[in-house]
Amino acid sequence: MRLYPETKFSIEVAAEPNLVLPYFTEKLVGEHAFQIDSIFGKKEAIYNGSSENGQIIFSRSIDSWNKIPVYPTSKIKFTSASKTSILHVRCSLSRPWLVFFYFVYSFQILAFLIGWFDAFSLRDKTILVFKTLGSIIILNAIIFGYHFSELKNIKRILDEVGKQCSH
Secondary structure (H helix, E strand, C coil), X not given: CCCXXXXXXXXXECCCHHHHHHHHHHHHCEXXXXXXXXXXXXXEEEEEEEEECCEEEEEECCCCCCCCCCCCEEEEEEEEECCEEXXXXXXXXXXXXXXXXXXXXXXXXXXXXXXXXXXXXXXXHHHHHHXXXXXXXXXXXXXXXXXXXXXXHHHHXXXXXXXXXXX
């Protein structure tokens, strides 16, 4: 069982397979600005892409001291069918964030176990259970909120680039 979101989807592009990879590489690799939806309306966001072994790794860049993307990272693989190309996309959290969240979950379990043995009454143990579940639910709500809002933006960006490629 995973405690973090991971989404896989495919997009079909109506263009010759030998044109799609170079076009997507040109439009996604490096730093590019794209129009995205946010809570406060449309805004421009910078995305970074890199090409490795025939696939593109694409994520939203942020201006922070550690440069680790909070938003999910997308891995885009290309396959071909007759006269069309299919992009297989997998969006998930970056490795440093996964390690951090599993560390937080482990700390919560440890705090729960210590609190369980320190609690004497059924009331104290019930409150401890609800506090632990509440904190896990809130953390997961934040993680899933970031994931699905960014997933919507990535799908829209890939659809736009795919439409430009097929023209």
